[in-house]
Amino acid sequence: MKTRKMIPLMALAIMVGFALSSCDAMLESLFPNETNKGQVQVNSITVTVNLDKGSFDAYYGLGAWQMHKVWVVLEKYDSVSNKYKPVENGYQSSYLIGDANDYAAPARAQFRYDGIPDFGDYQLWAWFDYYSNGDWSGNYWNYPNDPSNTSVTLQSFALPLAGDREILFDLYLP
Amino acid sequence: MKKILLPLAAVVLLALAAPAFAEIELGISWTQSTDTNVQMVGQTQVSDTILGFHVAYGWFILYGAWDSLALPGYMIEALTSYVDPLTGEPIAGFRVPGFLNLYDVGIRLVLQPLVVSATIGTNSLYLYGGKRFDKMGANFRLGAGLKFGWWGLSISGTSVFGSMDDLTAVLAGLGSTEKRSWALEQLTGGLVPSLDLTFYF
Numbered sequence: 001m002k003t004r005k006m007i008p009l010m011a012l013a014i015m016v017g018f019a020l021s022s023c024d025a026m027l028e029s030l031f032p033n034e035t036n037k038g039q040v041q042v043n044s045i046t047v048t049v050n051l052d053k054g055s056f057d058a059y060y061g062l063g064a065w066q067m068h069k070v071w072v073v074l075e076k077y078d079s080v081s082n083k084y085k086p087v088e089n090g091y092q093s094s095y096l097i098g099d100a101n102d103y104a105a106p107a108r109a110q111f112r113y114d115g116i117p118d119f120g121d122y123q124l125w126a127w128f129d130y131y132s133n134g135d136w137s138g139n140y141w142n143y144p145n146d147p148s149n150t151s152v153t154l155q156s157f158a159l160p161l162a163g164d165r166e167i168l169f170d171l172y173l174p
Numbered sequence: 175m176k177k178i179l180l181p182l183a184a185v186v187l188l189a190l191a192a193p194a195f196a197e198i199e200l201g202i203s204w205t206q207s208t209d210t211n212v213q214m215v216g217q218t219q220v221s222d223t224i225l226g227f228h229v230a231y232g233w234f235i236l237y238g239a240w241d242s243l244a245l246p247g248y249m250i251e252a253l254t255s256y257v258d259p260l261t262g263e264p265i266a267g268f269r270v271p272g273f274l275n276l277y278d279v280g281i282r283l284v285l286q287p288l289v290v291s292a293t294i295g296t297n298s299l300y301l302y303g304g305k306r307f308d309k310m311g312a313n314f315r316l317g318a319g320l321k322f323g324w325w326g327l328s329i330s331g332t333s334v335f336g337s338m339d340d341l342t343a344v345l346a347g348l349g350s351t352e353k354r355s356w357a358l359e360q361l362t363g364g365l366v367p368s369l370d371l372t373f374y375f
Contacts, residue, residue: 023273027244027302030225031271034247034302 201228201372222246237282237291243274254307272301276313289326291317312341314361326372331365
């Protein structure tokens with residue numbers, strides 16, 4: 001068969017293949033970052049609280065590329081209301097590390113809390129939301145309490161007794 | 175009346191001058207698109223290559239085409255976001271990838287090797303995951319290129335509108351002295367250029 005005849009036939013074959021194949025499969029191959037939930041993976045969220053400097057440092061690494069939000073919140077126990085409340089002592093009470101339109105990772109953010117006397121009165125939240133298939137899904141972790149979402153594996157967790165207090169969330173979303 | 179008859183006569187004369195033939199077109203198109211709304215953290219903007227598939231039938235100067243463009247999530251979100259006419263509230267669209275299907279009719283002039291086309295039509299969306307978006311949109315397309323026997327290369331521009339009413343209003347605006355500049359801006363400002371490779375047989 002002449003090349004002149006073969007090329008249109010090949011194009012026709014591609015078109016037929018496209019029509020016969022699942023549209024979703026085609027979209028998944030063209031836009032894997034926007035369709036593949038299985039690739040959402042947070043390698044780590046590391047939060048370091050330095051009691052001496054009163055600093056609070058948070059960063060995370062994302063193993064896959066997907067629209068997401070990551071932020072951390074430090075709360076202090078309020079004995080009057082018997083509830084934990086976000087720390088607001090002149091600085092931000094929470095920090096959004098990666099925002100809703102942010103495909104990029106890893107990102108790093110630093111912010112300060114002054115005068116953190118004892119972690120016993122505080123609790124720390126790390127939130128991770130990801131956008132997939134048109135919806136937001138999320139998980140959050142709380143120190144010192146157990147992870148609230150049992151479908152997520154909390155692989156490591158460290159709290160040095162003195163100096164920098166580092167809480168490492170090593171997360172994987174299957 | 176004269177305004178309508180003159181262009182009509184020109185089209186008829188071109189139709190008579192054109193060789194009597196019918197042919198099928200199959201093609202692929204590439205469009206480069208950038209999500210300008212993304213707020214990146216130390217990263218470059220998200221840029222996507224939009225792949226399109228093209229099937230068309232031409233008879234004399236009459237032309238019918240189906241194009242299917244695989245769009246990333248942010249473009250689908252823009253196409254499916256709208257303002258509720260009853261409440262005036264903005265309705266957020268679907269941020270999922272999908273196919274924009276363009277069903278067009280129009281004219282195509284083949285003056286070898288030059289090929290020029292202008293089409294108008296409706297469009298529908300297929301959204302990833304089977305999500306439904308029932309609104310039908312409208313589009314306006316212009317194309318120009320070169321045909322080398324059984325294959326050709328062309329540049330085309332597509333303006334997509336939320337509804338046929340929107341497109342009709344813009345086209346009607348072309349005939350109005352007051353609205354002409356606005357209509358032209360609507361038609362040409364949103365033209366997304368594509369590079370098309372077409373096979374004829």
